[in-house]
Amino acid sequence: MNLEFSKHELEFKKEVQTFLKKELTSELVEAAKRSSAVFTEKEIAMEWQAKLAKKGWLVPSWPEEYGGTNWTETQKYIFSSECAKAEAPSLTPMGLGMIGPLLLGKGTKEQKDYYIPRIISGEDYWCQGYSEPGAGSDLASLKCKAERKGDKYIINGSKIWTTHAHLANKIFCLVRTDNSGIKQEGISFLLIDMKTPGIEVKPIITIDGEHEVNSVFFSDVKVPAENLVGEEGKGWTYAKFLLAHERFGIAGVGASMRQLNRLKDIIAKLDNSELQRKVNELEIGLSAIEITELRLLSALENGGHPGAESSILKIKGTEMQQNLSELFVEAAGEYALMYPGPHGYESNDKPAGPDYAAEGLSGFLNLRKTSIYGGSNEIQKNILSKFVLGV
Amino acid sequence: MNLDYNEEQTMLREQIQKFCESEYDFYKREEIVKSSDDFDKNAWNLFAEQGWLSMPFSEESGGLGFGAIELSILFEEFGKALVIEPYLATVVLSGTLLDKSNYSGKNELIEKIGSGEMHISLAYAEVNKSYDYSSLNTTIDSNNCLNGTKTLVLNGANAEKLIVSCMKDNELNLVLVDSSANGISLNSFATIDGQSCSEISFENVEVDNSNIIASGDSATDLLMNTINLATLCVSAEAVGCMESCYFKTLEYTKGREQFGQPISNFQVLQHRMVDMFIESELSKSLLIKAMLEVTNNSDDMYKHVSALKSYIGKSGKLSAKEAVQLHGGMGVSEELMIGHYLKKMISIDALFGNSDFHLRKIA
Numbered sequence: 001m002n003l004e005f006s007k008h009e010l011e012f013k014k015e016v017q018t019f020l021k022k023e024l025t026s027e028l029v030e031a032a033k034r035s036s037a038v039f040t041e042k043e044i045a046m047e048w049q050a051k052l053a054k055k056g057w058l059v060p061s062w063p064e065e066y067g068g069t070n071w072t073e074t075q076k077y078i079f080s081s082e083c084a085k086a087e088a089p090s091l092t093p094m095g096l097g098m099i100g101p102l103l104l105g106k107g108t109k110e111q112k113d114y115y116i117p118r119i120i121s122g123e124d125y126w127c128q129g130y131s132e133p134g135a136g137s138d139l140a141s142l143k144c145k146a147e148r149k150g151d152k153y154i155i156n157g158s159k160i161w162t163t164h165a166h167l168a169n170k171i172f173c174l175v176r177t178d179n180s181g182i183k184q185e186g187i188s189f190l191l192i193d194m195k196t197p198g199i200e201v202k203p204i205i206t207i208d209g210e211h212e213v214n215s216v217f218f219s220d221v222k223v224p225a226e227n228l229v230g231e232e233g234k235g236w237t238y239a240k241f242l243l244a245h246e247r248f249g250i251a252g253v254g255a256s257m258r259q260l261n262r263l264k265d266i267i268a269k270l271d272n273s274e275l276q277r278k279v280n281e282l283e284i285g286l287s288a289i290e291i292t293e294l295r296l297l298s299a300l301e302n303g304g305h306p307g308a309e310s311s312i313l314k315i316k317g318t319e320m321q322q323n324l325s326e327l328f329v330e331a332a333g334e335y336a337l338m339y340p341g342p343h344g345y346e347s348n349d350k351p352a353g354p355d356y357a358a359e360g361l362s363g364f365l366n367l368r369k370t371s372i373y374g375g376s377n378e379i380q381k382n383i384l385s386k387f388v389l390g391v
Numbered sequence: 392m393n394l395d396y397n398e399e400q401t402m403l404r405e406q407i408q409k410f411c412e413s414e415y416d417f418y419k420r421e422e423i424v425k426s427s428d429d430f431d432k433n434a435w436n437l438f439a440e441q442g443w444l445s446m447p448f449s450e451e452s453g454g455l456g457f458g459a460i461e462l463s464i465l466f467e468e469f470g471k472a473l474v475i476e477p478y479l480a481t482v483v484l485s486g487t488l489l490d491k492s493n494y495s496g497k498n499e500l501i502e503k504i505g506s507g508e509m510h511i512s513l514a515y516a517e518v519n520k521s522y523d524y525s526s527l528n529t530t531i532d533s534n535n536c537l538n539g540t541k542t543l544v545l546n547g548a549n550a551e552k553l554i555v556s557c558m559k560d561n562e563l564n565l566v567l568v569d570s571s572a573n574g575i576s577l578n579s580f581a582t583i584d585g586q587s588c589s590e591i592s593f594e595n596v597e598v599d600n601s602n603i604i605a606s607g608d609s610a611t612d613l614l615m616n617t618i619n620l621a622t623l624c625v626s627a628e629a630v631g632c633m634e635s636c637y638f639k640t641l642e643y644t645k646g647r648e649q650f651g652q653p654i655s656n657f658q659v660l661q662h663r664m665v666d667m668f669i670e671s672e673l674s675k676s677l678l679i680k681a682m683l684e685v686t687n688n689s690d691d692m693y694k695h696v697s698a699l700k701s702y703i704g705k706s707g708k709l710s711a712k713e714a715v716q717l718h719g720g721m722g723v724s725e726e727l728m729i730g731h732y733l734k735k736m737i738s739i740d741a742l743f744g745n746s747d748f749h750l751r752k753i754a
Contacts, residue, residue, distance in 0.1 A: 287680065291676035292673060294676075295679070301392075381665045391645065
């Protein structure tokens, strides 16, 4: 048993570091840092995406013919943790992490050949149409209706909490094509162009003052039938596949490590033993999450697959992100009173107080959603109850 | 990177599990605890036969040369079965200390420990020192006379010899004395986890020059290194306890019916058991990290053992308290194993620095 990397892996690590040193400019790092939100601003994410695409490192897990790197699980881990350490912007996951992998698994040859290059080039910027006002944790009860008429589906209904719908040109949607059976059946997976007549996007401003999420309304939206992914009525199976995909890596260990190190620097200057105690506690907790992720990785490397245990990472990883951001707020002391605005420190004409105060509060408010999205942490506990406890 | 146990380690675990299942169930343990002996001599002989008592000693000293990973496996399994035999006191605290020392008579003592013939205890703690094991009131003067009082000497009543930490000219010394020597008096008592402990006074006890095991920095290093290893061991024991708390609680709630159904059907209990499972897994992760650091004798090993000890102090007690709560009235019954895990967790947290103490050490 050992945690060390092999000689070959260490060489790879060096190669990644060299690339990051050259391509990850301080402008990109600073721009990514300014945003306290989970999702990086589109321009920044896309600039970084273009650099990775050029290098051929954008989609390591994909088949080689579609841009994959054929890396081992450990290499993928080294790559992502080096990126996190170097404070690279995080990539927008809807295309690269969700619809891309689904199309590669379930899409037709035509769909793959059309959409996959456009995801990599950034020509298509995707958003995810899952939740509805009446279907959150009980996602399978969704109602957004798709009626087949000739070679088209007619869509009526709405989606909510749609991240970056106002920036996206495509949306992948779970829609109801059949009401006759149990609710999990009769759900289908559709690809929709956001410019199609009948689609309306309305912003939802979250408590941190940001515009990240939206409501999307569909009235008599006509979608070509060839935009169906996989089989009609099998959408729920695909959605579950994607949710499991979303959970792996959602722990955000790299980003939390960065936050922890910043927090340690800040707190070291404050000479406050209570805050010191709390930051020590978070450091231990984060180490526990990191090793748990490595244990899953090691199991993967030896032919296992991320099972329900990845729910542990979702729960503990998001709690960690929230606890770190809360400690930023505590470290700000009385400056936590100051309204940070959507752009943190730069929102006010003249900055006041320590820079981490405004950023900390925006982060604290923005990160509330992490324990709600991607299957709320309570849903994760239901999953663990079912598959690990067996009750 | 590979986080799997190797074949030899897996076999060791299975061997210990087999012993615990067939020779050391809870009724057997209760018999031992209630008997007049502090532990079961037959079990101890069996440990010797299996080679467990010489497992961590170097091959030059006649041991098997196993390290922190194998010790963690043994303690994890001992934790599950709540084994009370004084492995920690005799083998880990005294045996590995001697093994790493330059003491001239160590080979004979290690052989006797390995064969199960001899118990030795380490007298490292003093009253009101709050986990500071290097500034002591016990002294040895220029005539090699030992004076002072040691407390919480694990298995002290059964030890033929004692290793005592003491000060000489402001330097830490580790000395070996016969427990039957003139000037030594013992006050022994039971611990809440079924073991035995002694408070030992030394009044002008003569120490032979050759029995000074180590002095100065080398004594400090030896003592801290040994206590660090022992801290890892009891933490592994806690990890074993946590896993059992989780499994036994799950099993119990699946069988216990109220309101016409197994209480494991209730989501409020399911989520609490999920939390127990998660805490058990996270603790296991920190154990893996700490035991690898100790195996590599890395600069960070003290920090990672502290992280582990701090974490399991809290999560271990939490799991055990939850286990008691979810067992309802049965949880507070002496007849059930579950309450004894809670007592074990309390005693583990109290040993070698509690959760808060190790949390402060992390920075």
